[in-house]
Amino acid sequence: MGGKVSSKMAAPAARIVQAVRPRAPLIKFPKRQDIQRPNAGEALKAFAVNVAPHSTPPPPSSRPPVPLTPVSGTPDSLASIQLLPARYRRRPMAAEEMEYIQRGGPE
Template structure:
């Protein structure tokens, strides 16, 4: 009887072992071992010229476009008490 039990248990295990295939990676990362790492401890260069910020291209927000937003994307209205709390910097 012991041989029947073991053969019944061995058959599904053999199927599982046959179904396992070797791992084939889907993502390949570039070899970056030869690229020098930046030195984070170095002080920032102050001689860089100031670059002005450029606006993002596109249509600016208008009241009409904001009103067309669904309610879940709109800002919730603030109470006067909440605005005063924020303006004074928190609890007294």
């Protein structure tokens, strides 16, 4: 029995050290008990007063809009799906399974 410590002996010692160490919270939340909560009606009135009417146009963006371009690659078509190996194809659904999905699950 030399200077080596077996893992069976070290595990209980580690638990004792962890138990003695004081717990430090990782997250601190602010105390909100002193803050008054606004009434929903008052908040809506204040919001309506501060919001400008909808007739004003939005501010112009810093860059012009870019037209959408299709992504390059193989388009999805029936031919491309038929060329897939059977293991990558979607399995056919039974009529009972389709009815089950259409009605929204179990009754």
